Amino acid sequence: MNTKKTINLLMILMLSVFVTSCGSDDNNTSDPVEENNPPTSFNLNEITNGATDIDVLPVFNWETANDPDGDTVVYDMYLGTEQTPTNLYVANLTTTDFNVTNQLNFSETYYWRVVAKDNQGGETSSSAYSFTTKPEENNTVSIVDDFDGTGPLIDYVTNNAEVLPNVGRVSGRYHALLDDNTNNQTLHFNQEQGRLDAKLMTFPFEVIARNIGIGITTDSQTAPSHNGTQYNFAGIQVHAEDFNSINSSHIVVGHRGTRQFTIEGKNTVDGVSTVDDAGIDTAPLGRVDIRIVGDENNELTFYWQQPNLNSNSTPDEWVLYRSTGKLPGTEPSYDNQVYVGLITYAFGNAGIPFVGTCDAIEFNNL
CATH class of the missing domain: 2.60.120.200 (Jelly Rolls)
Incomplete structure (x- = not known):
């Protein structure tokens, strides 16, 4: 085969492959997925960290966690005797407070934290706070x-x-x-x-x-x-x-x-x-x-x-x-x-x- 014709043919084939590849990329391009932002950080209010002589039916309160995307935010409260509490005490609260109705132990040190969740899977946890309940003799x-x-x-x-x-x-x-x-x-x-x-x-x-x-x-x-x-x-x-x-x-x-x-x-x-x-x-x-x-x-x-x-x-x-x-x-x-x-x-x-x-x-x- 003529050398010049061979080179021309190869150039045509390479150009066809390039055009086809570009067309394929254009046809499969999708819109970028919008990234979800989790709720903003927030603090615990009551019960304060290190508090003592706390009632065995305490009331907890924390700040509102705002969501940058405007998503609905609910709260899980964790409460237990370990320093990083993993026991889910109550889930999906829509308010920023909670009254305990099942009596805690007397003279016990507890730890609590709250996790704010949006409806897109985003989560933000508060710090963990500790408190100690009052002795039984103070509940005469x-x-x-x-x-x-x-x-x-x-x-x-x-x-x-x-x-x-x-x-x-x-x-x-x-x-x-x-x-x-x-x-x-x-x-x-x-x-x-x-x-x-x-x-x-x-x-x-x-x-x-x-x-x-x-x-x-x-x-x-x-x-x-x-x-x-x-x-x-x-x-x-x-x-x-x-x-x-x-x-x-x-x-x-x-x-x-x-x-x-x-x-x-x-x-x-x-x-x-x-x-x-x-x-x-x-x-x-x-x-x-x-x-x-x-x-x-x-x-x-x-x-x-x-x-x-x-x-x-x-x-x-x-x-x-x-x-x-x-x-x-x-x-x-x-x-x-x-x-x-x-x-x-x-x-x-x-x-x-x-x-x-x-x-x-x-x-x-x-």
């Missing part, structure tokens, strides 16, 4: 009343006893017979203040009422049926030390109009009440356990659970009222001492008679 039970026997209540301060006179101990239970509600005399709402049987507590404190709620007159452990109209309740109230003040907070169990077998929360400030409830059939037995914690800032947190009739051997599983532990509206600004105790009340005459009942109530100094 000051009073436990199991209402043993039959007779009047013992060592309670009573406000407005005359509006609900038939209150006492019956066969080892608190028993309040509500068979007369003339002029709504038993009501706790706005300016009205029914009967309260209470003990004076100093912040910080804890009060636990066991198996508290409403029953029929012949059997306090059988809940009254719901007819769609009655407001019948029994529960626990926190009241300002001055009974002339119309400032209180309460959490009660019963029927709330069309919302049967519910748990009601109410704040009353200067005689104006704000009220909500935990939902229909939240308390299908008509009774629950109630727990109220007053902290060192004179603020209240409310918990409940289905009745734990074997609390001496079975761990409690407390639930924050409406997921926050806070009652509706503005909480009264309480002084260092408040009255905490039992109330039974009605609005109107539907569902009457009925009884308020409670197996035991525990008053703890924290």
Whole structure:
């Protein structure tokens, strides 16, 4: 073959290969993948690093972690006794705080950290902080009343006893017979203040009422049926030390109009009440356990659970009222001492008679 023709042919072949290769690259070019940025760094607020004498039901709080891409951020909290905690205690929190409801060990050093996660797989961890819980002897039970026997209540301060006179101990239970509600005399709402049987507590404190709620007159452990109209309740109230003040907070169990077998929360400030409830059939037995914690800032947190009739051997599983532990509206600004105790009340005459009942109530100094 002619040498010149051979060289020309080779050049044509090489040019064809180059053009084909470039065309192939152009056809397969894709847009660059946008890189995800994880949430920004953030700090832990409470509990502070190295804190001691911390309550065994602590409250944790941390800063918001922002996401540079605008992604949704949720939080995992790790809590344990190892210095770099790997025990996932609670996952996918949408808020920057968490209340522990299962009691930690006394006199134990714990470590905690929080991981902020976006919905694209990005993660940012906080530092790990340590704290030590208070010793058990600092959580002294000051009073436990199991209402043993039959007779009047013992060592309670009573406000407005005359509006609900038939209150006492019956066969080892608190028993309040509500068979007369003339002029709504038993009501706790706005300016009205029914009967309260209470003990004076100093912040910080804890009060636990066991198996508290409403029953029929012949059997306090059988809940009254719901007819769609009655407001019948029994529960626990926190009241300002001055009974002339119309400032209180309460959490009660019963029927709330069309919302049967519910748990009601109410704040009353200067005689104006704000009220909500935990939902229909939240308390299908008509009774629950109630727990109220007053902290060192004179603020209240409310918990409940289905009745734990074997609390001496079975761990409690407390639930924050409406997921926050806070009652509706503005909480009264309480002084260092408040009255905490039992109330039974009605609005109107539907569902009457009925009884308020409670197996035991525990008053703890924290």
